[in-house]
């Protein structure tokens with residue numbers, strides 16, 4: 130089935146340019162064009178759009194206002210903002226309703242790929258009722274400002290640690306939290322880090338960006354979760370899992386990009402739990418009661434009760450935000466029993482890192498000892514390999530609380 134995509138811009142030249150540039154997509158996309166927010170909303174009452182791409186600066190209804198109305202009335206449409214360099218203030222106002230930002234002029238390949246990836250993310254949620262519920266969260270966490278700006282810098286090329294450090298430093302609270310975190314035992318760094326710029330040099334832009342994202346996501350759920358849900362325990366689990374993933378990647382000499390993706394996926398692998406617990410509280414209560422009673426896996430019971438798992442919900446959110454497909458796939462599959470086709474990759478490392486954290490740190494009377502999938506084990510060369518990783522992980526000296 131063809132996808133419906135709506136482009137909104139008050140400048141006829143820009144719409145014309147998009148129309149011409151995207152002509153090769155005619156077989157896959159039904160493209161619609163509107164010259165104002167008002168016209169676009171009117172069109173949306175007749176055609177159900179899969180995605181909207183909106184200009185920011187428009188007379189009458191501007192981009193942020195248009196996207197806000199789309200979020201309210203058509204929550205499951207993917208929302209992209211197309212902004213110029215001078216639109217800083219408009220970008221600030223559009224952070225809540227926007228899934229992703231693209232800067233003008235936008236490269237054809239990037240636009241097509243970003244739209245396709247974000248629309249594909251919806252396929253992770255096969256249960257329509259749950260999709261509606263989740264897509265409607267008014268307070269679906271939004272991408273943090275610093276993350277958006279670093280991403281923007283990355284899209285212009287290889288940003289200097291100094292430029293990235295300066296973006297972080299503008300936010301005093303973020304800087305404090307980031308420094309506290311990178312100096313904690315989770316990172317096991319030899320020397321303390323005193324400034325964001327230094328953190329970027331030591332850990333790399335991609336890792337810092339994902340740490341900012343996860344700090345922010347966890348923080349944004351602080352107030353919307355039941356008291357019985359332990360945010361700090363989940364945070365500690367995710368941080369340890371990320372450290373373990375990095376340990377495995379290093380042990381196996383994984384290439385830099387794959388190792389970064391494994392780390393990022395491990396760090397964010399359980400964000401779906403936050404979303405599900407905040408939005409489907411009564412179902413989650415039943416799920417956790419059953420998990421405690423029968424000592425079964427959370428994901429297994431979720432699938433039974435809700436028809437989907439926190440892994441799929443997490444992948445949906447990260448896909449909408451435009452995280453690399455390798456990361457989204459790894460998050461989606463972190464409880465999957467079948468192995469990855471290509472051998473050791475971000476997804477298999479994330480799976481084993483999560484399992485090893487359960488095995489080394491979480492395993493107790495309330496949690497069943499994790500059973501590694503036979504197929505997964507065969508996929509990486511057998512249980513001896515995991516036994517070696519386990520030793521390496523223990524040798525890393527990650528402490529339970531990380532600090």
Ligand SMILES: [Fe+2]
Nearest residue numbers: 398399463464
């Ligand atoms: Fe999980």
Ligand SMILES: [Fe+2]
Nearest residue numbers: 366398399483
């Ligand atoms: Fe987990």
